[in-house]
Amino acid sequence: MNNVLVMPMIIPVIAGILLIFLRPYIKLQRWVSFLVMIVNAGIAVYLLNRIQTEGILRLDFGGWEPPYGILFVADSFSVILVLTTSIVTAICLLYAFSSVGKAIENMYFYSFVNFLIAGVNGSFLTGDLFNLYVCFEIMLLASYVLITLGGRKAQLSESVKYVVINVVSSWVFLIAIAYLYGTVGTLNLAHLSERIAESGQTPLLTVISIVFLTVFALKAGLLLYFWLPGAYSVPATAVAALFGALLTKVGIYAMIRIFTLLFYHEPSVTHTLIGILAGLTLIGGSIGAIAYKDIRQIVAYNVIIAVGFILVGLAIGTQAALEGSIYYLIHDMIVKALLFLLAGTMIVVTGETRIDHMSGLIRNYPSLGWIFFIVMLSLAGIPPFSGFIGKVLIGQGAIETGSYILLALAFISSMFVLYSLLRIFLNSFWGETIISKEDKVPMKKGWIIPCMLLSGGTIVLGLGVEAIAPYVLDAANTLMNPQLYIDAVLNRN
Amino acid sequence: MSTLIIAIMVPFIAAAMIPFLYKKIVKLHIGWFAMLVSTILFIYLARFIPSIARGETFAHTINWMPSYGINFAAYLDGLSLILALLITGVGSLVILYSIFYLSSKESLGHFYTYLMLFMGAMLGVVMSDNMMVMYVFWELTSISSFLLIAFWYQRKRSREGAKKSLLITVSGGIAMLVGFIMIYVMTGTWSIREVIAGAGGFASHHLFIPAMLLLLLGAFTKSAQFPFHIWLPDAMEAPTPVSAYLHSATMVKAGIYLVARFTPVFGGEAIWFWLVTGVGLVTLFWGSFHAVRQKDLKALLAYSTVSQLGMIMSMFGMGSAALYFGYSTESVVYTQATFAALFHLVNHSTFKGALFMVIGIVDHEVGTRDIRRLGGLATLMPFTFTIAMIGSFSMAGLPPFNGFLSKEMFFTAALTIHEAGIFSLDAWGTLIPIIAWVASIFTFVYSMIIVFKTFLGPYQEEKLEHPAKEPPVGMLIAPGILALAVVGIFFFPNLLGDYLLTPAMAGIFPSFATEGLGVSIYAWHGFNREIWMTIGVVVAGILLYRFRTYWMGIYKIFDDKWSFNSLYSYVISFMEESSTTFTNSYMTGYLRDYMVYIYLFFIVAIGGTIIYTGTYAFDISGNAPITEFEWILTFVMMIAGISILFAKSRLTAILLNSILGYGVAAFFVLFRAPDLALTQTVVETVTTVLFLVAYYFLPEWQKEDVPRKSRNVNLIISVSVGVIFTVIALAVQNGKLFESISSYFEDSYKLAGGNNIVNSILGDFRALDTMLEVVVLLIAGIGVYTFIRLKAKKEDEHIENQ
Amino acid sequence: MKINNVILRTVSKVVVFIILTLAIYLFLSGHHSPGGGFIGGLVMASALVLLFIVYDIETVQKAIPVDFKKIAAFGALLAVGTAFGSIFFDVPFLTQSFAYFDLPFFGKTELTTVTIFEAGVALVVVGVVVTIILSISEDV
Amino acid sequence: METLITILAGVLVTVATYLILSRSLIRVILGTAILSHAAHLLIMTMGGGLKIGSVPILGEGNGTFVDALPQALILTSIVISFAVTAVALVLAYRTYQETGTDKLDELRGMKHE
Amino acid sequence: MIGAMLYTSLALYGIAIAISAYRIIVGPSLPDRVVALDMIGVMLVSAIAIISVLQGTKAYLEVILILAILAFISTIAFSKYIERGVIIERKRDD
Amino acid sequence: MNGNVMIEFIAALFMLVGSIMALISAIGIIRFPDVYTRSHAGTKSSTLAVLLTLLGAFIHFAVEQGFYSVRLLLGIVFVFLTAPVAGHLITRAAYSAGVKMADSTVEDELKDVLDNRQDEKGE
Incomplete structure (x- = not known):
């Protein structure tokens, strides 16, 4: 029985509910949540290895055969993401322990984080389109709450935009599902794929695919990223790190899944459009990243650049490019979380948000500075950190298919990433030290250890590519051959 | 030889140990440890000389990412060995020098960590066979150089210089990476050896030229070729040992190494020839020309380095022409340029290293490097003066110093090549010796400036921070050794040539028989054209030096405003400002604007696809009949919906919304959905109550006082969204493809x-x-x-x- | 201003009773005719809302002294727990089972785990709706 | 009938979009509520033919039922949109309480140079 | 015959609903609108009763009852809103 | 015409009459001058309309399917019980919110009572 498949989603749900009862016991709440993430990571590792031997796993809820019931499908791609999610969340939680504060922790903070993760993991694992919508909603509602938690003015005014835009995008998602159901009469992803393939993706289906594209573009921040810089600037650091690491990635995941499994018959329309959007996103993100001196803005625009970069891989759509996208996805989840944590820590220790108001931090906080340096290089795709291999593979795909504009944009954008972060490093960490020993806010262990763990992650991931290569290879292979997925789900082997 | 990889790793291990050692060992200068490492490596590498000279090569591989063919493959041949020896040899000397140069108050732990990091990275670059691994080390050199330039990071100029060098070299590195990937796509291997082995097999591939250009971009930025040279003078903010080591002897040679390494692949192509030779020559001229005007000795040396690098680069370019002809006895003649390039590569490291150290000594002892304040130091610092003279005269191309030999060979190459008759050389080839000659004159002039302005002339103690005196002996050892090498090579050039340069030639021209490649170097080869050129250089140089006050005005034409430097600063500041303006212009923070963009995207993308695919056919024949009640209900809902827009109070709006909700419930009844009708009614009521509860606290619904224009925009957008929504829905109803699964x-x-x-x-x-x-x-x-x-x-x- | 509310209160007592009965009926009949946990919960919640409107928060809470957040959480736990239970029987997650029993008085009766699941749903709905409305109303 | 309902839904979408584009927060939230009505009507028309077949309760009617799956989807969606509307409403309320305005152009958030 | 009568009365209810909707839109006062909404609710109850007769199903009887209840609740809520501004009080002030 | 059809016809008649009542009260809603008079039309006559219709439906189900629906009866009772209360509350709310009466109104009895009470409080 594959019941273990549901665990990454159901354990956080149960934990989230139980924590509501455990409201007064904050210490307990912390460790329960942390434990949940660790257990999830363990389950993900177990699943990942099972997939390599047994092929794609599935769990039919209630025993209802697909396409009638809902099911969870675990292929390498989704489980890799689940694994990364769990690890990143666990580390962000560690940071949260010593940063969010009792007042917020007391307001069911850990429950919401658990629910958020349940939504994220559910979205990765589900094999049913409507269920994907529901999982998205869980994630979004939890994020609505988390972003507002604290109730500061800026939080409220930014989250209003975040909520409204997401409500509209969820609505578009809903009507897209309705259109698709109306056309092909099913909701199961594999079954949908089969039926779409059978019809040869009629023009109408192409139109519907663009509706889906709109939805996921909104969620992933592909060109339609207007909500993102504001929304990611306001919440507590740990929450911002989670958002930066996870939320857009779910949109990206969904987009990759939908456009490799369902709508892959008309790449001249859909994938071209994705390519154009990705290119524009890279441009917009790059320009935004160097536009501001507010560290939170710089960091947020970096998220946008990464979205564009990953989806360049999808637009190109070769095996190499998809592998590259997957590597970069993993890399970006880890490093973006770290980047947000660092930015948040810098703001807390200096009480400033603008880089030109900070100076010489490396004297006061050397480890923070060097970790930032590593992140900077890692994000710019400089080896041997983790961004490197993804970049190479996407570049390889782009060259193979002759997508030179995307190639140029993708690689030039990493210069902008480097420059934007270099500005922070030069302005804030180097230069005259202005904080004296006495005024210095002491660096808490709870802040620096999570950062160290994550920076260790990027180094290990960069050097140990070979360790995850077979999984990524399998993931990309499944994405390239939708039939594998269909066969596994619909019992046709 | 698995020790090769260990050799590359040793500096990294040392780099990791230094911070700890620095904390633990207080008494001993930490530099000694670094020097030990580097010397051991030098000796280790030197042991390879005999076998390499016999034509052997060494390789060793450790798997890193075998799935992608990216493995840690170390490869040592003649070409690598020259550079590896330079890296470790000059490295040892520089470290020795730095031990006396840097005061122990500096954060030496950092300094030597970076230095070791650099040494390892540089060894990695020259000894990697795998292009990706080479790229890894390549970027590492940029990073360690960045850290070293900004060693005094409190200074704004240091930070700016570091930033500039990082941005330029990393951009080049990324271009090179793309070039590498293109080569991989063409050949299917990351191994440089395999690529060289298959050279020629993919010359007609459409990626061949782009790959070459990108690769050259990487090489040119790293080697500070025109117009990317601007970072090098600014990099002089680094401590002088760093300048001596990275920015003249080793790191900047990485680009040259790259060109040499890939000559077998791309050499023989006209573009390659012209780009490498042309850029090299322009750099040679531009660098020497600008070196003359510098007032800061270190800046002068920086421009001189730029110029010398250009010279080496151009020689590699000329040498590559030999590959056009393939191997024959005639074509071997052209390979001499390459030989000269390798020779000058070594020579340059010796004399330029010595010069940098000397300038460092001057700076260290008297506290300034400004030639307007210096003068007459020769008597006070005789040893320093001697070394400076040896270095300068070698640079100027005078005997009995090694620079003379390579300069002569440079002239020979320039003269030979323009008679080759390929690549439309007959049209432009004459320029090559002319530029070479003119640039040599300027080289002569600035070499003289170093010697005469610094050490001769009046001694102005009042302008110096400290009175001049000889430095501690330790500081003189390293430049002294280099000066000895300068002289030694002049007298025994063939020792170097036979054991190092000739094997390196084999690496660059693998298709040529090894025997023909070696060149015997002679100091004297009669009164040929080259020697007359040299004499011309000396005469013209002396004249120019004597009368420089008359022609220095020429530099006014090259105003700072129009330099590449100001272009760089302009681009940076323009980018930052315009990006702020641009981003602010659309990221207004106003929800309506964002929604307008989103809806516009919706309309354009989806509407466009609808029109493009022509999916707007529908018919209503299959529709269920409509009763009067349904007509009325629909009508009521439409009116109620539209009236919300005109509602004057929020209560009315809520009421109208309730009508919609109950209306939807009524439709659910009509469509045989009792559960939905139930749920919808209750939910609608609870929602209404919620609205009431919340709206009590919200301000009264006010009339929208937005400008007519934006109202019209809103109207157009909402109607378009509604229409697109409807059109797709109708198309879907018309285009059902499959039965629903729901009968199950x-x-x-x-x-x-x-x-x-x-x-x-x-x-x-x-x-x-x-x-x-x-x-x-x-x-x-x-x-x-x-x-x-x-x-x-x-x-x-x-x-x-x- | 004091407002005479006798008529409203008198009627509400009857009405709330009717509503609650209906709610339970809807909840139980959901499997075979329209209704179910969700709607049952909503109707029950609306009965409570009616009480809150007619009376006031303090009065009602004195009569029903529960924390509605916990009710909601408990409901969710019940729903998820039912689903989770299937894991222990080594059947796919969320497997519902049903059986028929002959009980005295009721005749042939169907017992199904769906009912527990639906009860959880109903509790969540009640808890959440009341929590939301109370939260806003209390915050003046 | 399907066409009529679709057009009705289209009108609702237009109205809702117009509201969402307006300046005051409470209109925007009302707009999102109306959007969900439109979506539900749309899903309804996406099943098999409307009004063909009987109520999807076994024992009622004679054999043919209307498409039950869209109904289940709508039910889920109703609940979710209720939850979202509640959150949005309360958010609007809190925003007004904290900032003293419901004008979105006054809620631009942080200013950057 | 019977069918015609039922359709007619359904149409009449429709007209009545339309008229009430008109009243909601034009107002003029708030209580007017609430009265009209209450009426729409009640009319819908009747209309649904007729529809269920027409469709020959008992499935809507719950709907009828619920709609009646809710129309009542919302009317009370509205009237309290009009009268006091707040519909749920923390503590009654009498 | 046998008994059943007859009764069904009567049921339909009930419903038709109910709908006519509804129309009449709708006309009242639109024609009456102020909220107080409109609420008469809105609550009282429409209650009658509903009662008639529900009764018709009840009879219909009773005759056709032999199904005596408790829920319908409950509905009838419920509407009978609540509609007047609702009307009462709204008019009262309207009055206390100060909605103007129509010009043709002859007397406002409540005003005096309330004024008196105000006076008592004031003392």
């Missing part, structure tokens, strides 16, 4: 024990949705509670109020 659920009683199909779906077939929807509700409930209960304290607000 009609067995719900048998399957799930429920008569109510909808409820069975919710409670059983799709129970997960229901379960999760419950979670959604729970989140909403608890969330609302926290929204209301958790209010920010006033002191929490401070961060965003700034």
